[in-house]
Amino acid sequence: xxxxxxxxxxKNGLSWDQVIPPSCQELPEKAFWQxxxxxxxxxxxxxxxxxxxxxxxxxxxxxxPGMPFANTLIEMGYANxxxxxxxxxxxxxxxxxxxxGKLFTNMxxxxxxxxxxxxxxxxxxxxxxxxxxxxxIEERASTYPAKCTKLFTAIRxxxxxxxxxxxxxxxxxxxxxxxxxxxxxxxxxSIDIPNLVTVDARGYHLPDGFHLSTYAQCKLAKEMAEAFLxxxxxxGAAQEMDAPPVDDMAKGEPTQxxxx
Numbered sequence: 001x002x003x004x005x006x007x008x009x010x011k012n013g014l015s016w017d018q019v020i021p022p023s024c025q026e027l028p029e030k031a032f033w034q035x036x037x038x039x040x041x042x043x044x045x046x047x048x049x050x051x052x053x054x055x056x057x058x059x060x061x062x063x064x065p066g067m068p069f070a071n072t073l074i075e076m077g078y079a080n081x082x083x084x085x086x087x088x089x090x091x092x093x094x095x096x097x098x099x100x101g102k103l104f105t106n107m108x109x110x111x112x113x114x115x116x117x118x119x120x121x122x123x124x125x126x127x128x129x130x131x132x133x134x135x136x137i138e139e140r141a142s143t144y145p146a147k148c149t150k151l152f153t154a155i156r157x158x159x160x161x162x163x164x165x166x167x168x169x170x171x172x173x174x175x176x177x178x179x180x181x182x183x184x185x186x187x188x189x190s191i192d193i194p195n196l197v198t199v200d201a202r203g204y205h206l207p208d209g210f211h212l213s214t215y216a217q218c219k220l221a222k223e224m225a226e227a228f229l230x231x232x233x234x235x236g237a238a239q240e241m242d243a244p245p246v247d248d249m250a251k252g253e254p255t256q257x258x259x260x
Contacts, residue, residue: 016062020049023068023218035070038085038114051086059090063214065129065169068221069228076229083121085114093133093140094147099154108158123161125228128152129169129201131184132210141180145187152193165195165232167224172202175209197231199223 026048027034037047040054050061070082087107097103115121134140156164170188173181189198204216
C-alpha cells in the first residue's frame with residue numbers, strides 16, 4: 001500500500017492535507033540512527049512523507065505505514081539505521097505482481113540496486129499490504145492465497161533470501177465493490193510459510209471505505225513493528241538471511257542501509 005492517509009476528496013479533486021504526525025516525521029539530522037528512503041531516481045535520501053510520491057506517480061499519495069513503522073522500530077530499541085525501499089502501486093491485483101511482470105521486476109531491481117548502493121547493508125524484511133482489488137469477484141478472492149504464496153516464494157528466490165521475514169497486512173474494506181473481502185482475508189490468514197506474520201487492519205478507520213486514515217496508518221504501523229520485533233529480531237530470522245552483514249551506519253528503517 002502506497003498510503004492514502006490524509007488524502008481528501010475536495011471540490012478541486014483529491015489532495016493530501018499534508019498533516020504529518022510525529023510518528024511519521026523524519027528524525028533530527030544529527031540523530032545517531034536515521035531512516036532513509038531509496039528514491040524513484042535510485043538515490044538514498046532522508047525519508048520524508050509521502051514515501052511513495054515519486055513511486056506511485058499516477059495517484060495522490062499521503063501517509064502510509066512505512067515511516068511510523070520505522071520510527072516505532074527505533075523507539076522500541078532497534079539499534080540500527082533503517083532503509084526503506086518503497087515499491088507499492090495502489091489499486092493493483094495480485095496477478096500484476098507475478099514473477100516476470102513489470103511490478104515484480106521493478107521491485108526486485110529497486111531492492112537489489114538499493115543494496116548495491118550500500119554494500120554493507122542487509123535486507124531484513126518485506127512489508128506486504130495488498131489484496132482489496134482481488135476481492136471484487138469470488139474467483140480472484142478464492143485463488144488469492146495460492147498466488148500470494150507463489151509470489152512470496154518468488155521474491156525470496158529473486159533476492160537470494162530464503163528466510164526473508166515478511167509482515168503481511170490482512171486487508172479490510174466496507175465498500176460494496178469488494179464483496180469478497182472476507183474470502184481474501186481468510187486466504188491471507190491461511191498462508192502457511194516460514195517467517196511470515198500477519199497483522200490485521202480490520203477495525204481501523206476507513207474514511208472512504210477503502211483507505212486507512214492517517215491516524216489508522218500510524219496505529220497499524222505500530223502493530224506491524226511490534227510483530228516484526230517479536231517474531232523476527234528475537235528469533236534471529238533476520239540475522240540468518242543470505243544477505244550481506246549489517247553495518248553500523250546512520251540510517252533508519254527495516255529495509256535499507258544498516259538494515260533494508
